[in-house]
Amino acid sequence: DQQVKQNSPSLSVQEGRISILNCDYTNSMFDYFLWYKKYPAEGPTFLISISSIKDKNEDGRFTVFLNKSAKHLSLHIVPSQPGDSAVYFCAARAGGTSYGKLTFGQGTILTVHP
Amino acid sequence: DAGVIQSPRHEVTEMGQEVTLRCKPISGHNSLFWYRQTMMRGLELLIYFNNNVPIDDSGMPEDRFSAKMPNASFSTLKIQPSEPRDSAVYFCASTLGRGVSYNEQFFGPGTRLTVL
Numbered sequence: 062d063q064q065v066k067q068n069s070p071s072l073s074v075q076e077g078r079i080s081i082l083n084c085d086y087t088n089s090m091f092d093y094f095l096w097y098k099k100y101p102a103e104g105p106t107f108l109i110s111i112s113s114i115k116d117k118n119e120d121g122r123f124t125v126f127l128n129k130s131a132k133h134l135s136l137h138i139v140p141s142q143p144g145d146s147a148v149y150f151c152a153a154r155a156g157g158t159s160y161g162k163l164t165f166g167q168g169t170i171l172t173v174h175p
Numbered sequence: 176d177a178g179v180i181q182s183p184r185h186e187v188t189e190m191g192q193e194v195t196l197r198c199k200p201i202s203g204h205n206s207l208f209w210y211r212q213t214m215m216r217g218l219e220l221l222i223y224f225n226n227n228v229p230i231d232d233s234g235m236p237e238d239r240f241s242a243k244m245p246n247a248s249f250s251t252l253k254i255q256p257s258e259p260r261d262s263a264v265y266f267c268a269s270t271l272g273r274g275v276s277y278n279e280q281f282f283g284p285g286t287r288l289t290v291l
Contacts, residue, residue, distance in 0.1 A: 067217075093281055103181070104282030105218070105268055150218060154277070160259040161206045161277030162269040167217030 064088045065153050066090070075174055082169050087132065091153040095163065096125060096136050099148040108149075113165040116123035140148030141173045177201070177232070179283035181203055181267050187289045193255040196286045199248055200269030208280060209252050210266040217267070224250065257290045 063135050066085045074080045082133075092113040099107035110127045111118040111134070118125050124138040138145055144169045180199040188194055188265055200207045208223040222232040226243045232242070239258070244250040264287050268280040 094230070104268070106285050110279065113280070145227040159277075160223065160230055161272045161280065162208070162223055162231070163280060164219065164220070165210075165218035167215075168262075 062129075063167075064091075065151055065164050065166040067107070067151055067169050069169050070167070070171040070174070073172045073174065074141050077140045080141045080145065080171055080173065082138075082149050082151075082171065084134050084136075084151050084166055085132060086134075088153070088155065088164070089132070090155040090157075091122075091164075092156040093154040094125070094127060094134050094153045096123075097150040097152060099150065099168070105150055108109050122146055128173075138171075141171075143175050146157040146171055146173050178189070179267055179269055181265075181283035181286050183286060184284060185289075188257055189291050191256045192222070192251065194257045194261075194288060194290075195289070196252040196265050196267075198250045198267030198283060200250070201271075201281055203250065204271045204281075205247070206267035206270045206272060206277065206290070207244060207250050208268040208270075209250070210268065212264045213268060219253070225285055226262045236249065245284075254282055254288075257288075259290045262288055262290050 095110040096108040099105040101129045109120050109123050110128050127134045148168045150168045151166040191199045206225045209221040211219045221234045222242045227244045235276045242252045264285045266285045268282045
Protein backbone atom coordinates (compact mmCIF):
# COMPACT_ATOMS: atom_id res chain seq x y z
CA ASP A 62 0.00 0.00 0.00
CA GLN A 63 1.74 3.13 -1.27
CA GLN A 64 0.77 5.85 1.18
CA VAL A 65 2.83 8.52 -0.61
CA LYS A 66 2.70 8.64 -4.39
CA GLN A 67 4.58 10.62 -6.97
CA ASN A 68 2.77 9.77 -10.17
CA SER A 69 5.19 11.44 -12.56
CA PRO A 70 8.40 9.42 -12.89
CA SER A 71 10.09 12.25 -14.77
CA LEU A 72 9.77 15.93 -15.67
CA SER A 73 11.70 17.95 -18.22
CA VAL A 74 11.75 21.77 -18.20
CA GLN A 75 13.70 24.59 -19.78
CA GLU A 76 16.13 26.67 -17.75
CA GLY A 77 14.42 29.72 -16.30
CA ARG A 78 10.94 28.21 -16.40
CA ILE A 79 8.94 26.85 -13.47
CA SER A 80 9.22 23.23 -12.36
CA ILE A 81 6.23 21.76 -10.55
CA LEU A 82 6.58 18.40 -8.84
CA ASN A 83 3.51 16.75 -7.39
CA CYS A 84 2.84 14.34 -4.56
CA ASP A 85 -0.31 12.70 -3.21
CA TYR A 86 -0.83 10.93 0.08
CA THR A 87 -3.53 8.76 1.59
CA ASN A 88 -2.78 8.64 5.33
CA SER A 89 -4.69 11.36 7.19
CA MET A 90 -2.32 10.91 10.17
CA PHE A 91 0.52 12.58 8.26
CA ASP A 92 1.14 16.01 9.76
CA TYR A 93 4.53 16.98 8.38
CA PHE A 94 5.80 16.82 4.81
CA LEU A 95 9.28 17.09 3.37
CA TRP A 96 11.00 17.22 0.02
CA TYR A 97 14.41 15.68 -0.50
CA LYS A 98 16.72 16.07 -3.47
CA LYS A 99 19.08 13.34 -4.62
CA TYR A 100 22.03 13.56 -6.99
CA PRO A 101 23.59 10.41 -8.51
CA ALA A 102 25.92 8.50 -6.18
CA GLU A 103 24.88 10.62 -3.21
CA GLY A 104 22.35 10.24 -0.42
CA PRO A 105 19.14 12.30 -0.42
CA THR A 106 19.46 15.76 1.12
CA PHE A 107 16.70 17.73 2.80
CA LEU A 108 15.29 20.56 0.71
CA ILE A 109 12.18 22.06 2.28
CA SER A 110 9.32 21.06 4.56
CA ILE A 111 5.83 22.10 5.58
CA SER A 112 3.68 21.46 8.60
CA SER A 113 0.05 20.47 8.14
CA ILE A 114 -1.02 23.68 9.89
CA LYS A 115 0.30 25.69 6.94
CA ASP A 116 -0.59 25.71 3.27
CA LYS A 117 2.60 27.27 1.91
CA ASN A 118 6.27 27.50 2.77
CA GLU A 119 8.94 29.34 0.81
CA ASP A 120 12.70 29.12 0.78
CA GLY A 121 14.36 31.11 -1.96
CA ARG A 122 13.49 29.58 -5.32
CA PHE A 123 11.63 26.70 -3.68
CA THR A 124 8.01 26.81 -2.53
CA VAL A 125 5.95 23.93 -1.20
CA PHE A 126 2.16 24.05 -1.27
CA LEU A 127 -0.09 21.80 0.79
CA ASN A 128 -3.76 21.10 0.06
CA LYS A 129 -4.95 19.02 2.99
CA SER A 130 -8.47 18.49 1.69
CA ALA A 131 -7.07 17.00 -1.50
CA LYS A 132 -4.20 15.26 0.31
CA HIS A 133 -1.87 16.80 -2.22
CA LEU A 134 1.34 18.73 -2.08
CA SER A 135 3.53 20.27 -4.71
CA LEU A 136 7.03 21.69 -4.98
CA HIS A 137 7.57 24.72 -7.20
CA ILE A 138 11.04 25.70 -8.36
CA VAL A 139 11.27 29.16 -9.90
CA PRO A 140 13.36 29.81 -11.89
CA SER A 141 14.65 26.34 -12.68
CA GLN A 142 18.39 25.93 -13.13
CA PRO A 143 20.41 23.09 -14.69
CA GLY A 144 21.88 22.35 -11.24
CA ASP A 145 18.37 21.50 -10.06
CA SER A 146 18.46 18.36 -12.22
CA ALA A 147 18.13 15.53 -9.72
CA VAL A 148 15.65 13.03 -8.29
CA TYR A 149 13.11 14.65 -5.97
CA PHE A 150 11.45 12.61 -3.24
CA CYS A 151 8.34 13.60 -1.37
CA ALA A 152 8.13 12.30 2.22
CA ALA A 153 5.57 12.40 5.01
CA ARG A 154 5.68 11.93 8.76
CA ALA A 155 2.85 10.87 11.03
CA GLY A 156 2.26 12.52 14.36
CA GLY A 157 2.69 10.77 17.68
CA THR A 158 5.53 8.49 18.66
CA SER A 159 6.84 7.72 15.20
CA TYR A 160 10.39 8.61 16.24
CA GLY A 161 10.86 10.60 13.07
CA LYS A 162 9.83 7.81 10.70
CA LEU A 163 9.28 9.04 7.14
CA THR A 164 7.31 7.46 4.31
CA PHE A 165 8.75 8.30 0.90
CA GLY A 166 7.30 8.42 -2.57
CA GLN A 167 8.94 6.76 -5.56
CA GLY A 168 10.69 9.92 -6.69
CA THR A 169 10.51 12.18 -9.77
CA ILE A 170 13.52 12.71 -12.02
CA LEU A 171 13.77 16.40 -12.89
CA THR A 172 15.85 17.43 -15.88
CA VAL A 173 16.43 21.14 -16.49
CA HIS A 174 17.74 21.86 -19.98
CA PRO A 175 20.04 24.88 -20.58
CA ASP B 176 31.17 17.92 11.26
CA ALA B 177 31.00 14.40 9.79
CA GLY B 178 27.74 13.30 8.32
CA VAL B 179 26.35 9.78 8.27
CA ILE B 180 29.09 7.36 7.27
CA GLN B 181 28.39 4.15 5.39
CA SER B 182 30.71 1.36 4.34
CA PRO B 183 31.43 -0.15 1.97
CA ARG B 184 30.35 2.26 -0.79
CA HIS B 185 30.18 -0.58 -3.29
CA GLU B 186 29.81 -4.30 -2.73
CA VAL B 187 29.79 -7.00 -5.36
CA THR B 188 29.15 -10.51 -4.17
CA GLU B 189 27.90 -13.84 -5.40
CA MET B 190 24.53 -15.33 -4.68
CA GLY B 191 24.50 -17.20 -1.39
CA GLN B 192 27.21 -15.13 0.26
CA GLU B 193 26.73 -13.14 3.44
CA VAL B 194 26.77 -9.35 3.08
CA THR B 195 27.23 -6.87 5.92
CA LEU B 196 26.57 -3.17 5.47
CA ARG B 197 27.76 -0.69 8.11
CA CYS B 198 26.56 2.69 9.29
CA LYS B 199 27.83 5.32 11.69
CA PRO B 200 25.10 7.90 12.44
CA ILE B 201 25.71 11.54 13.21
CA SER B 202 26.95 11.93 16.75
CA GLY B 203 24.11 12.76 19.14
CA HIS B 204 21.34 11.53 16.87
CA ASN B 205 18.97 9.10 18.56
CA SER B 206 17.04 7.53 15.66
CA LEU B 207 18.59 5.49 12.86
CA PHE B 208 16.90 4.24 9.69
CA TRP B 209 17.85 1.71 7.02
CA TYR B 210 16.37 2.19 3.53
CA ARG B 211 16.60 0.38 0.22
CA GLN B 212 16.26 2.25 -3.05
CA THR B 213 15.03 0.53 -6.19
CA MET B 214 13.63 1.92 -9.43
CA MET B 215 10.27 0.28 -8.90
CA ARG B 216 9.65 1.12 -5.26
CA GLY B 217 11.70 4.21 -4.63
CA LEU B 218 12.95 4.55 -1.04
CA GLU B 219 11.65 1.75 1.14
CA LEU B 220 12.11 1.82 4.89
CA LEU B 221 13.48 -1.51 6.06
CA ILE B 222 13.93 -0.98 9.81
CA TYR B 223 14.50 1.80 12.29
CA PHE B 224 15.93 2.17 15.77
CA ASN B 225 15.36 4.68 18.51
CA ASN B 226 17.95 4.89 21.29
CA ASN B 227 19.50 1.68 19.87
CA VAL B 228 16.24 -0.27 20.21
CA PRO B 229 14.55 -1.64 17.06
CA ILE B 230 11.13 0.00 16.78
CA ASP B 231 9.72 -1.29 13.52
CA ASP B 232 11.18 -3.98 11.27
CA SER B 233 8.06 -4.57 9.21
CA GLY B 234 9.86 -3.39 6.09
CA MET B 235 12.50 -6.10 6.27
CA PRO B 236 11.73 -8.25 3.23
CA GLU B 237 12.58 -11.66 4.63
CA ASP B 238 14.31 -13.53 7.40
CA ARG B 239 17.46 -13.31 5.32
CA PHE B 240 17.70 -9.69 6.43
CA SER B 241 18.73 -8.69 9.94
CA ALA B 242 19.90 -5.45 11.55
CA LYS B 243 21.59 -4.57 14.79
CA MET B 244 22.54 -1.44 16.66
CA PRO B 245 24.88 -2.46 19.47
CA ASN B 246 25.58 1.15 20.48
CA ALA B 247 24.65 4.71 19.58
CA SER B 248 27.43 5.07 17.03
CA PHE B 249 27.17 1.90 14.97
CA SER B 250 24.63 -0.19 13.11
CA THR B 251 24.81 -3.11 10.70
CA LEU B 252 22.44 -4.54 8.10
CA LYS B 253 23.16 -8.15 7.21
CA ILE B 254 21.85 -10.23 4.34
CA GLN B 255 22.42 -13.97 4.60
CA PRO B 256 22.22 -15.60 2.12
CA SER B 257 22.19 -12.88 -0.51
CA GLU B 258 20.19 -13.19 -3.75
CA PRO B 259 20.35 -11.27 -7.05
CA ARG B 260 17.04 -9.52 -6.25
CA ASP B 261 18.72 -7.90 -3.24
CA SER B 262 20.77 -5.78 -5.64
CA ALA B 263 19.95 -2.16 -4.80
CA VAL B 264 21.34 0.92 -3.09
CA TYR B 265 21.04 0.76 0.69
CA PHE B 266 20.92 4.00 2.66
CA CYS B 267 21.33 4.70 6.32
CA ALA B 268 19.88 7.88 7.83
CA SER B 269 19.79 9.40 11.28
CA THR B 270 17.88 12.13 13.09
CA LEU B 271 17.55 13.75 16.47
CA GLY B 272 14.30 14.12 18.29
CA ARG B 273 12.63 14.36 21.64
CA GLY B 274 9.16 13.13 22.43
CA VAL B 275 7.07 13.68 19.34
CA SER B 276 9.30 16.40 17.89
CA TYR B 277 11.84 15.23 15.33
CA ASN B 278 14.06 17.03 12.85
CA GLU B 279 14.63 16.00 9.27
CA GLN B 280 16.65 12.87 8.53
CA PHE B 281 20.24 13.06 7.33
CA PHE B 282 21.29 10.39 4.86
CA GLY B 283 24.59 8.67 4.24
CA PRO B 284 26.02 8.27 0.73
CA GLY B 285 24.63 4.75 0.38
CA THR B 286 26.05 1.31 -0.38
CA ARG B 287 25.50 0.00 -3.89
CA LEU B 288 25.06 -3.76 -3.59
CA THR B 289 25.32 -6.06 -6.59
CA VAL B 290 24.60 -9.74 -6.10
CA LEU B 291 25.66 -11.87 -9.09
